[in-house]
Amino acid sequence: MNTETQRRTGSGTRETSIVARGLKKSYGDFEAVKGVTFEVYRGECFGFLGPNGAGKTTTMKMLYGAAVPTGGELTVAGLEITQNEREVKRRIGVVPQEDNLDNDLKVLENLLVYGRYFDLPRKVAQKKAGELLEFVQLSEKADATVEQLSGGMKRRLLIARALINDPEIVVLDEPTTGLDPQARHLVWDRLRELTSEGKTLVLTTHYMEEAAQLCDRLVIMEGGEIVTGGSPREMIEEHVSPEVLELRAAPEAIERLLTIVEANAGAVERAGETLLIYTADAGALMEKIHASGVPVENTMYRQAGLEDVFLRLTGRQLID
């Protein structure tokens, strides 16, 4: 998949930030990650899209040393991870899925104490912490306790904390899960600014919109494996037709519709009483359906997205 992606994006000579080859992680008999191979280029935003339990978090944990691979190779920031645990951790920032801010410390103190773990001199940490609170729009909350912060604020503080050591790579595990749309947009905004500053971002998400918004390239994971990868546009072009027709109909009508549609469209997915039809010409197909006289309750026409790619490849929807 890698060489293919490189060729297609024409970026085979780009500098890599992370290289994983046949990376595996098992817990007893359970294989959480079944030998994944990917490369993250320096300065890009690279996404792992997939449903819960796909192995995204385990893959992230291997990147920052919280899980030890049981097979394969992993190089982060040019260093083989198991031999250079501390040095790798010095160069990356981590935004975990669960909030693990230090509740015994105030907002600003969280950043200062965290800075000490990286041996930042006091003055440097003070200056950096002030800038970062500004960056995530929490300056006014510097002396608040962690409990006083909303979910979105906590997430922004986690992002600020991950940046205290000025990392070259930032790993974010579901950075916006559980946030309301406004808070989510604010986080996206900050993350875009980070990539524009040249940082390498690696993130997981099960929101296809998030992946489409933020990621230069991404892979789709399912059951511990990478199903496909590329830029969002490439993936849509490669795996689904550009237009999607969603039809809702009664169960007996669905069967009849299927026979008409299958003869005339690129691909069809059935999800309950809804048919997702991938076609290059939705208008022509719609006319055929009308001509057949099969009753359709609801029709929606839209552009294909990553969700459709996922559905095409796995037969499942991203969020159950």
Add this chain to the structure above:
Amino acid sequence: MATLRIPSPRGTFRVWQRNMTIFRKYWKTLLLPNFFEPLLYLAALGLGLGAFIQRGGIEGQSYVQFIAPGLLASNAMFAASFESTFNTYVKLKIQRTYDAIVTTPVNAEDVVAGEYLWAGTRAALYGTGFLAVLTVLGLAFGEPLITSWWALLIPPALLMIGIMFSVTGTLFTSLIDRIDLFSYYFTLVVTPLFLFSGIFFPIEDFPAPVPQVAWFTPLYHAVNVCRALAVGPTPAVLVDVAWILIFTAALALLPIHLMRRRLIS
């Protein structure tokens, strides 16, 4: 996987420093309970029960003089035990503080070693305050409780004792996954040690095998050390110190290994 991890002094210090930062903010409220508890024992047992015990009853000392140094040792045990059980568990499982720390250049083994050092520090800090109170009370009531300049070595001794009990407490914490199981540790380990380590009566007078069993338990030696330093030691105290150091060193890496397995999968 099973390679032995040795903590780095730098990482250990950073974890200790985190706890110290928090302690400095709340030290007044944190200090008080640990301070009152031994005073209550001293008043109830030393003065109350002591009144029934003939003067000069135990090794030529009044009862309150006899128990006071032992309470210094048990105070250190309690301080380090709470730190390494409930407080450590909260940081491990509830607040997930350690998860955040181990993504930095501070490793899991540093976290545990930093907590050992911190629990010892806390025991020494509390004990030093308590030692000062004992000294002043003794002088004020004309019945000196601390009679030797060797008592200046009690704070470092309490640091050592605190680290020892932090290792045993952390060992228990590393094995459990429910916070209410700590009642087993306190009921079956800490309380028996408190009662049968020679704080309230000389354990040597018990029939065999009680004194022999006591010799193999940690608080017994801690009490011996504190009592010796309070009244002036004999060379025999070196055996107790050696016992504590060997016990601590022999056990210290086991909780580090087990805690690392809980933090790094």
